[in-house]
Amino acid sequence: MNDRSRPAVQPIGFELNGRGVQVAVTASARLSDVLRDTLGLTGTKVGCSAGDCGACTVVLDGQQVCACTVAAGQVHGRRLTTVEGLAADGTLARLQQAFLAHGAAQCGACTPGMLMAAADTLARHPDPSAEQVADGLAGVLCRCTGYRAIVAAVLAAAGGPVSLPQAAPGRAVGARVPRLDGAARLDGRECYAADEAPADALWLRAVRSPHARARFRLGDLAAWIASHPGIVDVLTAADVPCNSFGIFDAVKDQPVLGDARVRFHGEAVVALVGTQEAVSAVHDEELPIEWSVEEPVLGIEQGLAVTGAPLHDFAPDNVLVRGRVIRGEVDEALRRAAFVAEGEFVTSHVEHAYIEPEAGYAMRMPMPDGGDRLRVFACTQTPYMDRDEIARILAIEPDRVQVVPSAIGGGFGGKLDLSIQPLLAVASWKLKRPVRGVYTRPESMLCTTKRHPARMRVRFGCDRNGDLVAVDFLGDFDTGAYASWGSTVANRVPIHASGPYAVPNVRALTRAVYTNGPVGGAFRGFGVPQSTFAHETLVDELARACGMDPLAFRLRNAIRAGQATATGQVLTASAGLVACLLRLQPAWEAARRRVEALDPASAGALRRGVGIACMAYGIGNTVIANPSTMRVGLRRNGRVVLYNGAVDLGQGSSTVLVQICADALGLPVHLFDQVTGDTDRTADAGKSSASRQTFVSGNAARIAGSVLRERLLALVCAPADARLRLVDTQLQVGEGSGTRSLDLSALDADRNGDVAVGEGSFDPPTTPLDGDGQGMPYATYGFGAQFAEVEVDIELGTVRVLHVEAAHDVGRAINPTQVEGQIVGGIAQGIGMALMEEYVAGRSDNLHDYLIPTVGDVPPVVVHVIEDPEPLGPFGAKGVGEPAMIPTAPAITNAIRHATGVRVTRLPVTPDRLRAQLLGKAKA
Amino acid sequence: MSSLPYVQPAILADALSALSQQRLVPLAGGTDFYPARVGQPVADGILDLSRLTDLCGLSTSVSGWRLGALTTWSALRRAPLPAALCALQRVAAEVGGVQIQNAGTVGGNLCNASPAADGVPALLALDAQVELQSVRGTRTMPLGQFILGNRRTARAPDELLTAVLLPHSGAHTRSTFHKLGARRYLVISVLMVAARLDLDDSGRVAAAAVAVGACSEVAQRLPLLEQRLAGRRLDAALREVPHAHDLAALTPRSDVRASAAYRRDAALTLVRRALGALCDE
Numbered sequence A: 001m002n003d004r005s006r007p008a009v010q011p012i013g014f015e016l017n018g019r020g021v022q023v024a025v026t027a028s029a030r031l032s033d034v035l036r037d038t039l040g041l042t043g044t045k046v047g048c049s050a051g052d053c054g055a056c057t058v059v060l061d062g063q064q065v066c067a068c069t070v071a072a073g074q075v076h077g078r079r080l081t082t083v084e085g086l087a088a089d090g091t092l093a094r095l096q097q098a099f100l101a102h103g104a105a106q107c108g109a110c111t112p113g114m115l116m117a118a119a120d121t122l123a124r125h126p127d128p129s130a131e132q133v134a135d136g137l138a139g140v141l142c143r144c145t146g147y148r149a150i151v152a153a154v155l156a157a158a159g160g161p162v163s164l165p166q167a168a169p170g171r172a173v174g175a176r177v178p179r180l181d182g183a184a185r186l187d188g189r190e191c192y193a194a195d196e197a198p199a200d201a202l203w204l205r206a207v208r209s210p211h212a213r214a215r216f217r218l219g220d221l222a223a224w225i226a227s228h229p230g231i232v233d234v235l236t237a238a239d240v241p242c243n244s245f246g247i248f249d250a251v252k253d254q255p256v257l258g259d260a261r262v263r264f265h266g267e268a269v270v271a272l273v274g275t276q277e278a279v280s281a282v283h284d285e286e287l288p289i290e291w292s293v294e295e296p297v298l299g300i301e302q303g304l305a306v307t308g309a310p311l312h313d314f315a316p317d318n319v320l321v322r323g324r325v326i327r328g329e330v331d332e333a334l335r336r337a338a339f340v341a342e343g344e345f346v347t348s349h350v351e352h353a354y355i356e357p358e359a360g361y362a363m364r365m366p367m368p369d370g371g372d373r374l375r376v377f378a379c380t381q382t383p384y385m386d387r388d389e390i391a392r393i394l395a396i397e398p399d400r401v402q403v404v405p406s407a408i409g410g411g412f413g414g415k416l417d418l419s420i421q422p423l424l425a426v427a428s429w430k431l432k433r434p435v436r437g438v439y440t441r442p443e444s445m446l447c448t449t450k451r452h453p454a455r456m457r458v459r460f461g462c463d464r465n466g467d468l469v470a471v472d473f474l475g476d477f478d479t480g481a482y483a484s485w486g487s488t489v490a491n492r493v494p495i496h497a498s499g500p501y502a503v504p505n506v507r508a509l510t511r512a513v514y515t516n517g518p519v520g521g522a523f524r525g526f527g528v529p530q531s532t533f534a535h536e537t538l539v540d541e542l543a544r545a546c547g548m549d550p551l552a553f554r555l556r557n558a559i560r561a562g563q564a565t566a567t568g569q570v571l572t573a574s575a576g577l578v579a580c581l582l583r584l585q586p587a588w589e590a591a592r593r594r595v596e597a598l599d600p601a602s603a604g605a606l607r608r609g610v611g612i613a614c615m616a617y618g619i620g621n622t623v624i625a626n627p628s629t630m631r632v633g634l635r636r637n638g639r640v641v642l643y644n645g646a647v648d649l650g651q652g653s654s655t656v657l658v659q660i661c662a663d664a665l666g667l668p669v670h671l672f673d674q675v676t677g678d679t680d681r682t683a684d685a686g687k688s689s690a691s692r693q694t695f696v697s698g699n700a701a702r703i704a705g706s707v708l709r710e711r712l713l714a715l716v717c718a719p720a721d722a723r724l725r726l727v728d729t730q731l732q733v734g735e736g737s738g739t740r741s742l743d744l745s746a747l748d749a750d751r752n753g754d755v756a757v758g759e760g761s762f763d764p765p766t767t768p769l770d771g772d773g774q775g776m777p778y779a780t781y782g783f784g785a786q787f788a789e790v791e792v793d794i795e796l797g798t799v800r801v802l803h804v805e806a807a808h809d810v811g812r813a814i815n816p817t818q819v820e821g822q823i824v825g826g827i828a829q830g831i832g833m834a835l836m837e838e839y840v841a842g843r844s845d846n847l848h849d850y851l852i853p854t855v856g857d858v859p860p861v862v863v864h865v866i867e868d869p870e871p872l873g874p875f876g877a878k879g880v881g882e883p884a885m886i887p888t889a890p891a892i893t894n895a896i897r898h899a900t901g902v903r904v905t906r907l908p909v910t911p912d913r914l915r916a917q918l919l920g921k922a923k924a
Numbered sequence B: 001m002s003s004l005p006y007v008q009p010a011i012l013a014d015a016l017s018a019l020s021q022q023r024l025v026p027l028a029g030g031t032d033f034y035p036a037r038v039g040q041p042v043a044d045g046i047l048d049l050s051r052l053t054d055l056c057g058l059s060t061s062v063s064g065w066r067l068g069a070l071t072t073w074s075a076l077r078r079a080p081l082p083a084a085l086c087a088l089q090r091v092a093a094e095v096g097g098v099q100i101q102n103a104g105t106v107g108g109n110l111c112n113a114s115p116a117a118d119g120v121p122a123l124l125a126l127d128a129q130v131e132l133q134s135v136r137g138t139r140t141m142p143l144g145q146f147i148l149g150n151r152r153t154a155r156a157p158d159e160l161l162t163a164v165l166l167p168h169s170g171a172h173t174r175s176t177f178h179k180l181g182a183r184r185y186l187v188i189s190v191l192m193v194a195a196r197l198d199l200d201d202s203g204r205v206a207a208a209a210v211a212v213g214a215c216s217e218v219a220q221r222l223p224l225l226e227q228r229l230a231g232r233r234l235d236a237a238l239r240e241v242p243h244a245h246d247l248a249a250l251t252p253r254s255d256v257r258a259s260a261a262y263r264r265d266a267a268l269t270l271v272r273r274a275l276g277a278l279c280d281e
């Protein structure tokens, strides 16, 4: 540091949200950092610091700009509006209302940027067209919503006053209740992981391996620290009490800090702790780290060939786990099949690309009895697993760790693994000081998990009538350097590999393979989007072989109640695929007819096609218990409190669970408050993954509500169907003259302030799978079908998705706005997976080389919600979070096949790949 | 410890004098400057150009158009430009998203000299010159001489790019710009093509300019093709003039955005389409 120059601090004055402000800051600092760190206005989000995501959009002198590319010195004397300044002006408040009413904010990480871009657009075009809105919002990425709700909200705000839907008491289920946590996401108050930390916190930054496989030796760190003022410590593997973690007890294979060796590009080697300035000024090459680089094992092929030494001693063949489902006589059935379609399918690493990078703080808290505790505030999908794992790493009891999940700016599975938490925990525990950290976008992309790349060899056979007779599936999944959720993928895929069809003979074998690639983790669908790409392509081939319409073929084979899955589980109810297909049929047939009537001679280089795909998805964990507990209390002040341990990643559980609980209890939603996801104050609701919160925690919330209702009725000896009402602190039970009243303020309250409490738990019934994968792995399944219309430019290989129509059986839509939001958001991710998303470590670890769909890439979507009630579900509901994205990619690739005759076998089908295939076909 | 200056001059003379006295990095819209420094503190002395209003905007004189280096893409997008400059206007509408267009400048695009800079092929096709000023004086040179390679220019450390100069075109000049990427908005170009046709009174091509970007370190004109286009009638057959060998001098690379073979192939398609589009106008 000594020989380095520092930027000068200067006084800067400007008008901020209508008021003059003066700050003394480094003039070359990014405006986004000054707003957040100096002025405390954390409503402006930072997703990339590179102009790519637009989360930091503010309006400067009446023009939207990215605050991360503006120097603080440049705003001197100018006029700035941030999201915190929106509500001041009437029209803008209307914009926020419209976002709320349309479900345009899910996780909320993009929302401040979207609102500012929208405000700028409306100022320029008071009565905009949909295209003008899209142009105006083009610079802000959203990973959750699929944009359509946002565009609709902006158009609605331009159209006049916006009304918010209201739910009648007792009728919350099925109503379009606006997000209960919505307001804070719209005015910038919501507290995300990078938005809060103790003022005296030190900063932590990990130094990461630039090599995919290497050994290293650390030099004299003490001397290095001494010569770097502002650096307090450099943590190494030796500082980690128990330096291994992992999802499952059987494989804790991942170190917090590499111990003399690294297994992937981006693995943490040491962690710098000190002032923010000091840790960010260090260039990684300055550290005394001596590398000896080894040849990495990259890709499934090399992993299975065990080139070089195996990744881990305990897996000499580099195979983490094998999955297996066997039913019937596959070889025999395929031999007899009238038609067999086969292919090899390959998919790529896909990045979650949530807009909020990982962040948080850890704070060691002294306790009078000497048994210090640790608080960890961070973005996570699974606070209880984090708590136990952090305790394990620190070698302390779990009850000495408190995990406080921040509001979470998107997860999609990527925040199911520990990321920054153990680094912060180890630092704070060792140094006895609060320590905070924020990943940069490249760091977030480099070191967190990805969707497993797959290589699948698959055969599907059917008889002359078009009935599927056999499926042979061999799938390998690149789990990267560490296990993470690899075994979940390897175990889930075989169960789903034959698709949502009744197939008597199935052999599905999988392997999760260790490589020196990025860690394969949990990502919306746990491997099923990959296997669905394979089976839906082949099912289309078979339909063609039989001369049948692709939808009709699927309709014929769709699994129905009373039929058995590949694991021999007979579905008893809520198998709505047939209903989904029937709902799509008229529009599908019309679209196919329209497209097939087009004359290619007059279309130039453009070709249209329409393709369809179906899916099934087991809701909740595969076999493994996944209980949830919810508590609801009635306070002396007449408010109801839901103690809700489920993390809302934007999918809306904080609203849906209240809707369910409210109807079970019989009181309106607006009387509810929530205590969410603080491991000290809520019960374990399990993780927010596997589309399980509505189904599993929903049931717990329903039971909790009913139990509280029974207790209240018992207090006044009222009959089971009596109506409840709350008037201030008076609980009124029953109607008219028979009404009984209870003054809550006069009752004794417990430690939490509740006068009566209901608790509910639910664990979906499953049975273990036998050696051939036979059994009942899930209590219920989600079903869906989607068709897509595309336009292919055959000279350039580019694909535009023009229209998507989706039908999903969700059992019951507790909140239709949120169901639609999940579906459109899932479709957007499916479009990305199909056409553009491919992560290459060290080359696309930013949001301009790694492309995700923009507002212009998601076409209008028609959503059909099918409600085939699940008897086990709360009010009939099951999940939809993951199902939504699963059929999109194959619907698109089947549409490409329809348009061009090219069968896509590798995702993403980028323009260069498609063009190469088109050229190959022309030659052949 | 010394301190890194942040200089914010209000007039060009002060800016040039500051630049002559100390090592400063010019900062215009910041949309290339900051993204190149993610996760790092700014370790440069800064010459903030944002107050140099003289360098903003478009003017015309007998010698041609003068485009201030600090003109933003938004300003260009909204400016009433003649059809001859349509290529430039299309670039302005397709750079980044609105935020980038509001902040990013033409001068920054050229000085940053990325192989994927959209402004470069368009301005090459428009025969642009750049004007550089320092306390030592003013010099102008063709854009093709200014950009030397990937992120390398002929700018001396004490010089500022002050303007882009465009010759007046005849009444019958038209130009266009086509850009290719894998998504609808916010794409760094896989490749891009700009084309300009000057027509004579009989409607034949008097002179043609075609430039291709992102297929070599620096965007390139295609002189052989341009010569063969000259004298041709403006009709659908023009589209068929370009051939693969016209692109022989390009040296496309394979990267995360596309393969080299694809770039070569798609460049030909885009060149043909650009010419086709100019015929259809």
Ligand SMILES: Cc1cc2nc3c(=O)[nH]c(=O)nc-3n(C[C@H](O)[C@H](O)[C@H](O)COP(=O)(O)OP(=O)(O)OC[C@H]3O[C@@H](n4cnc5c(N)ncnc54)[C@H](O)[C@@H]3O)c2cc1C
Residues within 6 Å of the ligand: A050, A051, A052, A053, A848, B025, B026, B027, B028, B029, B030, B031, B032, B033, B034, B035, B049, B069, B070, B094, B095, B096, B097, B100, B103, B104, B105, B106, B107, B108, B109, B110, B111, B112, B116, B117, B118, B119, B155, B159, B160, B161, B162, B186, B187, B188, B189
């Ligand atoms: C999300 C995003 C999308 C983008 N999309 C595109 C795109 O589609 N097409 C495209 O071409 N570019 C794109 N860019 C790059 C960038 O926006 C443009 O190149 C822009 O024109 C740069 O201008 P600026 O004023 O912001 O430059 P700055 O970042 O301020 O400066 C860039 C460089 O030029 C130097 N410089 C600037 N002005 C002068 C001057 N007058 N004299 C001397 N040196 C100077 C600076 O020192 C710096 O080295 C994108 C950037 C982002 C972040």
Ligand code: FES
Residues within 6 Å of the ligand: A032, A045, A046, A047, A048, A049, A050, A051, A052, A053, A054, A055, A056, A057, A066, A067, A068, A069
């Ligand atoms: S944080 Fe500014 S654009 Fe992403």
Ligand code: FES
Residues within 6 Å of the ligand: A104, A105, A106, A107, A108, A109, A110, A111, A141, A142, A143, A144, A145, A355, A409, A410, A650
């Ligand atoms: S709501 Fe847009 S990123 Fe989550």
